[in-house]
Amino acid sequence: MKPITLWNAILSALSGICLLVVLVPVLYLMFGSTPGTLWETLKDPEVLESLGLTFFCGFIALLLGLLVGTPLAYLLARSDFKAKQFIQGIVDVPIVIPHPVAGIALLLVFANWGPGLSPIGSWTGIVIAMFFVSVSLFINAAQAGFQAVPREMEWTSRSLGVGPVKTFFRVALPLNRRNLLAGAIMMWARSISEFGSIVILVYNPKVASVLIYDRFSSFGLSYSLPVAVILIWLSVILFFFMRTLQTRNRPVVGY
Amino acid sequence: MLVIEELKKALAPFVLEIPRLEIQKGETFVLLGPTGAGKSSFLELLAGFSQPDEGRILVDGSDVTELPPDQRRISILFQEAHLFPHLNVGENIGYGANDTTLFAQVIELLGLEHLLSHEVSVLSGGERQLVALGRALMVRPHILLLDEPFNSIDPQSRKGVIEAFRRVHREIQITSLMVTHNFEEGLQLSDQLGVLMEGKLVQTGAPQEVFSTPASEQIARFLGAENLFAGHFESMVDSKSSALQSPSPQPEGYFPALFKTDSATLHVLADHEGPGYALIQPKEITLSLEPMHSSALNQFPGTVEDIIHKGSLIQLKINAGLAFKVFITSQSLQEMQLVKGSKIHLIFKASSVKTY
Amino acid sequence: MVVLHAGSLSPLIQEAFHRFRQNHPGVVLQSEASGSLDAIRKITELNKPSDLVAVADYRLMERLNPVPRYHIFLGNELVLATAKKDLLPGPPDHEVWEENWSEMISSGEYTYGISDPDRDPAGYYAHLAWKLAEIHYDRPGLYQRFLDSFDERWLRPRSSELVALLQSNALDFAFLYKSTALQNNLRFLTFPAEVSLAEDAYRDLYSRVLLQVTAEQPGSTVEVTGTPIRYAIAQTNPDNPWASRLLEFFLSSEVGQLYRELGYRRVPILEVHSQESTP
Numbered sequence A: 001m002k003p004i005t006l007w008n009a010i011l012s013a014l015s016g017i018c019l020l021v022v023l024v025p026v027l028y029l030m031f032g033s034t035p036g037t038l039w040e041t042l043k044d045p046e047v048l049e050s051l052g053l054t055f056f057c058g059f060i061a062l063l064l065g066l067l068v069g070t071p072l073a074y075l076l077a078r079s080d081f082k083a084k085q086f087i088q089g090i091v092d093v094p095i096v097i098p099h100p101v102a103g104i105a106l107l108l109v110f111a112n113w114g115p116g117l118s119p120i121g122s123w124t125g126i127v128i129a130m131f132f133v134s135v136s137l138f139i140n141a142a143q144a145g146f147q148a149v150p151r152e153m154e155w156t157s158r159s160l161g162v163g164p165v166k167t168f169f170r171v172a173l174p175l176n177r178r179n180l181l182a183g184a185i186m187m188w189a190r191s192i193s194e195f196g197s198i199v200i201l202v203y204n205p206k207v208a209s210v211l212i213y214d215r216f217s218s219f220g221l222s223y224s225l226p227v228a229v230i231l232i233w234l235s236v237i238l239f240f241f242m243r244t245l246q247t248r249n250r251p252v253v254g255y
Numbered sequence B: 001m002l003v004i005e006e007l008k009k010a011l012a013p014f015v016l017e018i019p020r021l022e023i024q025k026g027e028t029f030v031l032l033g034p035t036g037a038g039k040s041s042f043l044e045l046l047a048g049f050s051q052p053d054e055g056r057i058l059v060d061g062s063d064v065t066e067l068p069p070d071q072r073r074i075s076i077l078f079q080e081a082h083l084f085p086h087l088n089v090g091e092n093i094g095y096g097a098n099d100t101t102l103f104a105q106v107i108e109l110l111g112l113e114h115l116l117s118h119e120v121s122v123l124s125g126g127e128r129q130l131v132a133l134g135r136a137l138m139v140r141p142h143i144l145l146l147d148e149p150f151n152s153i154d155p156q157s158r159k160g161v162i163e164a165f166r167r168v169h170r171e172i173q174i175t176s177l178m179v180t181h182n183f184e185e186g187l188q189l190s191d192q193l194g195v196l197m198e199g200k201l202v203q204t205g206a207p208q209e210v211f212s213t214p215a216s217e218q219i220a221r222f223l224g225a226e227n228l229f230a231g232h233f234e235s236m237v238d239s240k241s242s243a244l245q246s247p248s249p250q251p252e253g254y255f256p257a258l259f260k261t262d263s264a265t266l267h268v269l270a271d272h273e274g275p276g277y278a279l280i281q282p283k284e285i286t287l288s289l290e291p292m293h294s295s296a297l298n299q300f301p302g303t304v305e306d307i308i309h310k311g312s313l314i315q316l317k318i319n320a321g322l323a324f325k326v327f328i329t330s331q332s333l334q335e336m337q338l339v340k341g342s343k344i345h346l347i348f349k350a351s352s353v354k355t356y
Numbered sequence C: 001m002v003v004l005h006a007g008s009l010s011p012l013i014q015e016a017f018h019r020f021r022q023n024h025p026g027v028v029l030q031s032e033a034s035g036s037l038d039a040i041r042k043i044t045e046l047n048k049p050s051d052l053v054a055v056a057d058y059r060l061m062e063r064l065n066p067v068p069r070y071h072i073f074l075g076n077e078l079v080l081a082t083a084k085k086d087l088l089p090g091p092p093d094h095e096v097w098e099e100n101w102s103e104m105i106s107s108g109e110y111t112y113g114i115s116d117p118d119r120d121p122a123g124y125y126a127h128l129a130w131k132l133a134e135i136h137y138d139r140p141g142l143y144q145r146f147l148d149s150f151d152e153r154w155l156r157p158r159s160s161e162l163v164a165l166l167q168s169n170a171l172d173f174a175f176l177y178k179s180t181a182l183q184n185n186l187r188f189l190t191f192p193a194e195v196s197l198a199e200d201a202y203r204d205l206y207s208r209v210l211l212q213v214t215a216e217q218p219g220s221t222v223e224v225t226g227t228p229i230r231y232a233i234a235q236t237n238p239d240n241p242w243a244s245r246l247l248e249f250f251l252s253s254e255v256g257q258l259y260r261e262l263g264y265r266r267v268p269i270l271e272v273h274s275q276e277s278t279p
Helices: A006-030 A035-043 A045-078 A084-096 A099-110 A123-148 A151-159 A164-175 A177-193 A196-201 A208-219 A221-247 B039-047 B089-093 B100-110 B125-137 B155-171 B183-189 B207-212 B217-223 B240-245 B330-336 C007-023 C036-044 C058-063 C094-106 C121-136 C142-149 C159-167 C178-183 C200-206 C241-251 C253-261
Strands: B002-011 B014-023 B028-032 B054-059 B074-077 B143-147 B175-180 B192-197 B200-205 B228-235 B255-260 B265-270 B274-280 B286-288 B298-310 B313-320 B322-329 B343-348 B353-355 C002-006 C030-034 C052-055 C070-075 C078-082 C112-115 C173-177 C187-190 C210-214 C221-225 C230-235 C270-272
Touching (some): A006 A221, A035 A045, A035 A221, A045 A164, A045 A208, A084 A123, A099 A123, A099 A196, A123 A196, A151 B074, A164 A177, A208 A221, A208 C036, B014 B039, B014 B175, B014 B200, B028 B183, B039 B175, B074 B125, B089 B125, B100 B155, B125 B155, B155 B183, B192 B207, B192 B217, B200 B217, B207 B228, B228 B265, B255 B353, B265 B353, B298 B322, B322 B330, C002 C036, C007 C030, C007 C159, C007 C178, C007 C241, C007 C253, C030 C036, C036 C052, C052 C058, C052 C241, C058 C070, C058 C230, C070 C241, C078 C121, C078 C178, C094 C121, C094 C142, C112 C121, C112 C159, C121 C142, C121 C173, C121 C200, C121 C210, C159 C173, C159 C178, C178 C187, C230 C241, C241 C253
Parallel strands (some): B028 B192, B143 B175, C002 C052, C112 C173
Antiparallel strands (some): B002 B054, B228 B255, B274 B353, B298 B313, B298 B343, B313 B322, C070 C230, C070 C270, C078 C173
């Protein structure tokens, strides 16, 4: 058996503390309610609607992110132009903005849209808020992935007579699958968990985080806890499911 | 056929400038140069991954300078094969084109049948380059560019891969331009040779010309090919003398041979008969004032023609039929009391002669 | 000290704090604004520690256990507010609105918001005002038309949040307290006393309408009848002498002068002991 050095012990102890701080609250919450209560809560139409809305909007936000975020990530990875640093900065801005501030900003932008068109108070507003706060995560992951594919590989494809569009779809994109998926998971997870910007822009209909907070601040722990437990279980399960999908892809290494 | 006219590109810290270069159809042109001379940048310009500041590139008469890489009919092989990891060997080779007949030909020519369904991750360095070559051949390029393709292949496999390239060159006469810093590869593969230093094409010509008459001291130092001679090989295998005189084990594929030039004949180990080159590194040559009894098969009397002091070593130019360069210490120089005109014997083993 | 209070009192609380601190530096004062029902629940359900509580409906004090001694100290009335100047003209064109606001708003032609009746008295006051309007203008079905035309997206837990929506032009109108409208420079329409829940004199009229709102626990409801809008304040921490001092300060004439300045309705201060029936 390997001798345990003091260094190893220190590393393990500190790491253990870190893990515990994250794990203990999650575990407490996961097992914080009885199955009976959970079942009752699941049958509550307000809860079901809220969960459905949350995951649906998160998914739409993700699709939007894939559609417009992938090209941006590719451009940032492959091109070199003067404004590149600046654009890179813009992409990272939503990460540093406090969430309610983002909500207020979005409120100002959409305030004057006429009735019927206004995203305020409708699921479209939720999607926009989710997109705003989470797309940076996706772009950063996708960009890193594209950069990891050596440009000579795309060059090789070009020199074999394959044009830039086909090269993107046949080489760049497939080789980046893993990072794109990881980025998508992060973006989706971030969307689902968003509160501060959504609650300002769209109070009704309520996404899960708004519902939980609303129930908590009005009626207390007993009314809000079961919903929180359900949400954390759903998130954990879906998260692990996506991660197993991810590891089954072939690893990308240049040859 | 590839023609390059007035090509200029500013690369920090120098300017790549090629006033004119012509590579005939089916010819292999090897561009030698030290690292940083601009070789890779030059290939990138030809392939279309960067744009020159000035100049034109013509492929079989058409100007491709403004065309994107996928329309130039120029394919490039890099030092790393860059096989697509998400495709297997067969899919890689067939990536650019769908021609099943050509596919079969290429596979056979490169000996890749047994690898077709393999994942690229299990291939050796040499196998990867062969697959890359096959992949390029499939699109029938008019020009093939090679950027130090043998660099990342382990020495044992390298020979086989180089041989495969030569085979391909014989069967399919593709106009090729290869850059390398390894002069041995230059010797083995080139029809024409060029030397690129700091962005300028400082010498071109037939390989032997360039090596034996480097245009400048700088080139000579880079080429570093001292004692390189052109001649032809004759096998000695069925001669009685050979059995007695090869005490050292012979490398695979090599046989005792005579290397004949106009002015001298050397005992060597060769891997083929016919024309070729012989190279003896100065350190392999022993000097002696008197003829020596030694197992070395090559002993020549010669005359010291020049003595050049190079730091702590002394370079002697000795005429022994062939012009040899040998290095000795100043101590030995004094001990042997060598001056211009001194008579001296050169001794070296057959096995220390590199043959190409 | 912690003061839990109705959101509509925020400007008053802030100004009173400021003055109290000037007289008593070193005292730490914290305020928490919310809908009044939420404020009560914080005490009853969440056991939130506090020293004073001030709500926009004096009857909410009855929900505390035990019911403390409280003071009715402030009044208000309901108005229709907007930030879009062109929507609500000044007099004399005003008259059109005065006559027809109930039809025009309930038709859904404009977007309008209220606060959540389950969380904020301003929300149920709005519903009660709609019901009173149906009676006063003799327009049967008017209340239902309001219910049908109201878009849930414009519901907020606190009336102060509606102000943000008005100011950003996202919302055309909101039913708010007059004090809120004045404090935020909003243009507003006053209702007749029969509708606005302002006057003690119309107490009986107001009590003719009622609404079900959520009680302590979701699922259970409690009935709320119409009443003049009267705010109450109580000390929730009997052991803290500073809390008493702060309460006295709130009831003092110095603060009393602020009421009208800030747009509230000044009413005679009435002390209510738990066993007495409310007037």
